[in-house]
Amino acid sequence: MTIKYFRKITSKPQSLFDDLKNIFRSKFLIYEFTKKEFIGAYSQTILGPSYFIFLPLIQSVIFNFFIKNLNNNSMISGVPTFIFFLLSTTLWNYFYLSSIKNSGVFLLNRKIIIRVSVNKLIFFISSSLITLSHLIINLVILFLVIYVYRVLYGDIAIVYSLKLLLIPLIIIYILFLSLFIGIAISSISIKYRDVIYGLPFLLNMLFFLSPILYVVDSKSNFYFLFFLNPISFPLELFIWCFLDNYLVEPILILVNIIIFLFLGFFSLFFFKKVENKISDVI
């Protein structure tokens, strides 16, 4: 008789490679988790997911109103402020919501974790898929708004070029960035819940340190802060994709990616360290 299934349970966690194999085999579970979250979140609402979908639009209107009145400037790098804010907040909201959602998955799925043997990385995948679906709808709205703006106000310096092909790469970068943040935060949260409360606060601070409401000025005294902020280069690059004469510092990209890799290494290392204790202490 041949043995199809063999499993050896020891005190050590399995390798990341085994995790990936496991995830690949659990497509049905991922699908069911994603479906559950989607239906669970929007059942008995009238507007459904439209709150998340229109969030960037509403934010841009508000930012536009205040910033315009504050410094009487209706253009940033040749683009109307409203469009500029819409571009940056679309991407920022994806990063923000995705990080918050990813960092709460262990506590949210506590009941399942303590009762069923399930690969913990699967929770991150289904939560990433949900936020990714929001982003895709947001991007469609972004293009629609740009189109409408153009019809109403004529030329607005937005250029569609081959640079747009970089957008999927930027999205993948942010997906992994928020995944790493989520993995690190939720791994700590099994013991210390402080991080769950601290993260939204930290991200709100980061909002003002990111090129969302303004353009990075490389002569500024605080320029080094953008180097430390791993979300600043994808935001810059995203806007660069749409504009003709926008510059992104290559050094910024390099430093950001180094910090990104460091974050990834740290979060996975930490996750593997606590993985086997999750169901005991959560």
Place this chain on the structure above:
Amino acid sequence: MSNKVIIKIHNIYKDFQLGTFNFKSLLQKKKFEKNKLEALKNINIEINRSDRIGIIGKNGSGKSTLLKIISGVTYPTKGNIEIYGKVSSALEAGTGFNLELTGYDNIFLNGAILGINYHVIKSKIDDIIKFSELGAYISTPVKRYSSGMIIRLAFAIISYLEGDIMILDEILSVADEDFRIRCVNKIINDSKTNNRTLLFVSHDIRNIQELCNKILYLKNGEVQFYGDVKDGIDLYNKDITKI
């Protein structure tokens, strides 16, 4: 290694951390980490294919912990377990039920969580619904079910679990009598026809006698007895009446 042995448990130890994690525990980390409960101590057993094992013992004797380790929910502190087969475990009825989803959707969700694959659920969905006796209510969100209906749905799914090793943790003691007997009969018949190995925790000795052909008696995290049903139950009863 003979083909007869399906689970081989080697020197299993399991510690649980006591106390809460807070500022004080962080300051006195060394002292805090010493405050541990030894839930399992030096467990060494071999389980043969198509054995039906009833696990008995008082509260806190480590029954559930052992099943959790075999299911892969929690990990041993020391030692290892070799498992030569697919484990299907139901440590609790209705794990991960989502109240907003309909009964029908919950069958798929719960099935996926328990590790049944899509095609199996799809082909058995009608049987599961029939077994649960929920026919007309199956497309209603589970939050409007009575607690008895939720339990019936959960048990119906568990009754259709497939695997070489079935692990059931005290779950059959809550359903109503009539339904309980149906579940027990189905599980035992299926395990007999498919040569399944069954690991079963219960405080209800009657259940054990119905279901099992071997007894594992745990006491304070150690194996007190492993073998014949009658001898095991006699020993257990003697220990209980002593107190």
